[in-house]
Amino acid sequence: MHPRNRYRNVPDFIALAESYEPLRPYVTDSRIDFKDAEAQRRLTEAIMFRDFGITLHIPLNRLCPPIPNRLNYVLWIQDIVHAHSSVLKSHPQAVRGIDIGTGASAIYPFLICKTEPGWKMVATEIDEESHSFAQKNISGNDMQSQITLSKASASGRILFPLEDNVRFEFSMCNPPFYGSAQEVADLAKEKELPPNAICTGADIEMIYPDGGEAGFVGRMVEESEQFLTQCKWYTSMLGKMSSVLAIIELLRKRTITNYAITEFVQGQTRRWAVAWSFSDTHLPDSIARISSIPPSHALYPVLPPRNTLTQPFPGCMPARLYEALAETLRTIEADGVLATEVAPRAGSHHPSFFIEAQANTWSRSARRSRRPRAEMQLQPDSHTGNTVASAGKTNPSLTCSARVIIQETDAGSPTAATSTCSVEFQWIYGKERALFESFVSHVNRKIAPKLK
Numbered sequence: 194m195h196p197r198n199r200y201r202n203v204p205d206f207i208a209l210a211e212s213y214e215p216l217r218p219y220v221t222d223s224r225i226d227f228k229d230a231e232a233q234r235r236l237t238e239a240i241m242f243r244d245f246g247i248t249l250h251i252p253l254n255r256l257c258p259p260i261p262n263r264l265n266y267v268l269w270i271q272d273i274v275h276a277h278s279s280v281l282k283s284h285p286q287a288v289r290g291i292d293i294g295t296g297a298s299a300i301y302p303f304l305i306c307k308t309e310p311g312w313k314m315v316a317t318e319i320d321e322e323s324h325s326f327a328q329k330n331i332s333g334n335d336m337q338s339q340i341t342l343s344k345a346s347a348s349g350r351i352l353f354p355l356e357d358n359v360r361f362e363f364s365m366c367n368p369p370f371y372g373s374a375q376e377v378a379d380l381a382k383e384k385e386l387p388p389n390a391i392c393t394g395a396d397i398e399m400i401y402p403d404g405g406e407a408g409f410v411g412r413m414v415e416e417s418e419q420f421l422t423q424c425k426w427y428t429s430m431l432g433k434m435s436s437v438l439a440i441i442e443l444l445r446k447r448t449i450t451n452y453a454i455t456e457f458v459q460g461q462t463r464r465w466a467v468a469w470s471f472s473d474t475h476l477p478d479s480i481a482r483i484s485s486i487p488p489s490h491a492l493y494p495v496l497p498p499r500n501t502l503t504q505p506f507p508g509c510m511p512a513r514l515y516e517a518l519a520e521t522l523r524t525i526e527a528d529g530v531l532a533t534e535v536a537p538r539a540g541s542h543h544p545s546f547f548i549e550a551q552a553n554t555w556s557r558s559a560r561r562s563r564r565p566r567a568e569m570q571l572q573p574d575s576h577t578g579n580t581v582a583s584a585g586k587t588n589p590s591l592t593c594s595a596r597v598i599i600q601e602t603d604a605g606s607p608t609a610a611t612s613t614c615s616v617e618f619q620w621i622y623g624k625e626r627a628l629f630e631s632f633v634s635h636v637n638r639k640i641a642p643k644l645k
């Protein structure tokens with residue numbers, strides 16, 4: 194479960210029923226019968242009412258969204274949008290997102306808009322009945338100023354809200370899972386169905402005949418190539434690991450290399466989400482890669498390349514490493530790289546550095562052909578809002594951050610846990626991975642002698 198998910202522990206159903214009277218008949222001995230479709234609905238409604246101030250009506254013949262599971266995806270979207278806010282001076286404002294196939298409950302737009310009051314959502318839905326319920330739920334809660342509902346059509350694009358030429362920070366989707374009714378029946382036999390899917394989901398919610406969820410998301414990948422950076426991060430939830438593999442294969446085939454994979458584990462249920470972008474903004478590994486899987490795992494080979502590079506300096510004290518890093522960056526600064534200190538992040542004692550470079554000025558060949566520093570000017574960067582050393586262009590070629598971190602390492606015995614100081618570099622922006630990697634190895638090479 195996402196570390197910020199407030200439903201990590203099973204809720205106290207009695208307390209919940211006290212704040213939402215319609216749940217009371219379904220709580221027996223502090224428990225709820227999750228096989229009872231009515232009980233599920235009252236539970237979801239109770240959580241939305243008590244914790245988000247939303248009065249929801251979920252029809253019996255449509256999916257009932259379990260809130261802890263839906264919240265996992267919402268929290269990951271927040272992570273993506275806020276990924277670099279601790280070091281960037283400019284923060285995304287008036288964030289707009291799209292929810293594809295919002296369902297009768299419009300659950301994602303509600304969770305997003307209640308946890309991020311400044312954000313706006315466009316929700317789409319193809320099914321008449323779900324659309325009508327979603328509209329009633331949105332207007333019944335007076336959320337029309339934050340959530341706009343649009344009717345999708347089978348002949349139109351899935352990502353049709355992008356046709357309006359409006360920029361979006363993200364799109365999200367919980368697609369129809371299966372390719373056919375036969376697949377639903379087969380997987381039910383193998384007990385691989387996500388809980389509750391078979392009992393209340395209508396065919397339109399569960400089945401996409403053109404290849405199930407992998408087909409649906411594959412179509413979004415193809416459509417996204419027409420809209421490119423008009424949406425910064427395209428994302429989707431996936432219910433089957435084979436679909437994750439298929440989508441990553443498709444992204445790679447289409448040379449979409451900026452992508453992310455995450456995993457949501459909720460009791461017995463395991464789900465995944467993928468994100469891809471045509472922008473040059475890069476996500477930290479903590480958001481873009483599943484950290485808990487070993488190299489033998491089927492998804493390990495398809496995880497995106499690392500955007501967070503960590504260089505350990507064993508035996509070094511944090512203050513000393515920080516001084517060595519600061520001194521190294523000051524020296525490189527003389528070469529036209531701008532490093533600014535930013536306040537320490539939560540849990541960290543030393544400031545981070547926000548680094549911008551217009552070009553590679555640190556490699557040996559660059560030094561030989563270096564232009565006089567007078568040619569470099571400081572300009573505000575249109576992408577980050579920060580100031581950048583520039584030779585006439587606006588966007589830096591490389592934006593990254595660096596900070597000293599302390600990692601706990603377990604040397605094998607429970608009593609022998611030690612800590613190692615490392616420098617962590619985070620690639621934030623840039624087209625060329627090689628430029629980031631070259632900068633990181635240059636800084637690491639310069640730090641080492643300073644520690645002797």
Ligand SMILES: C[S@@+](CC[C@H](N)C(=O)[O-])C[C@H]1O[C@@H](n2cnc3c(N)ncnc32)[C@H](O)[C@@H]1O
Nearest residue numbers: 258294295296318319320345367368369397398
């Ligand atoms: C698995 S349900 C997800 C519902 C809701 N978002 C949730 O997470 O509970 C998939 C939804 O996508 C809708 N849908 C299917 N094809 C669609 C399309 N082309 N455009 C928009 N919605 C679509 C279905 O009607 C259904 O409501």
